[in-house]
Amino acid sequence: MDKKPGLLTVLDAVTIITLLVATWMVFFFAPVEAVMGLVQKVFYFHVASAWVGMLGFLVAAVAGGIYLAKGDRKWDILGLASVEIGLAFTFIATVTGSIWARPIWNTWWTWDPRLTTTTIMLLIYAAYLMLRSGLEDPDRRARFGAVYAIIGFLSVPLTFFSARLFRTIHPVVIGTNQPGAEGSFDMTGDMRLVFFFSLFTFTIIFVDLLWHRVRLGRLQDKVEQLKLRFNA
């Protein structure tokens, strides 16, 4: 593996510091919501995780497009890395949403449009990883991954707008809530600050993880090339 760049070490430090600050802000600075109590604080990292998930899938779709245009495998490595991180954070958003829903909606799960579209998105990208791993030829796998990431991205705007277009109980942060939204609240100035800082923190986490994952992908590629050469 290439020597770790100094900038990546700096980014690691910045990521840890911002995550610690964001956690302190959520735990001690953000006010306790008057009705929901402490569970409302899950919202800050829940939305930030969902944002990272969608950002990851967007980067994968863009990387897929560039791969198809240029044919350079580094874009495939970036696409795979983005999907993997996006999937991990979408999983966090889904589970934390369910935990928040239990006391607020009085159920762990309901087939609401937002929850349903998120589940579909999660399954689409989980299938991306599974189907990819079944392909032996690296170029075929990369082409498949690129096309899949572009088509699969259709599920992202569908998920994002589902709480705005369809009748849903899921509250929205930016925009107008549907009449039946349960668990919505007005953000105070302090809440807004913590919310935007959490989004910023998770974006940094995404960039940091992506860089590490791309380095790992390059190493995987190197090992695979050696294996192919050895078996030839």
Next chain:
Amino acid sequence: MLHLLQEGPAQTVNYFIAGYVVIFGVMALYLASLIIRQRNLMQDLDTLQEMEEGKS
């Protein structure tokens, strides 16, 4: 409407803790998976390079 009759915030501390355990737990697991995969790949790379040297 029920919240109008509520005296203070709901007691939801357990759900709050559970939420953050999941957030930090999944992030820690993902980080661990990156470290383990890197270690395994480095071992594979060393073995393959040794085999290649032995071949030549």
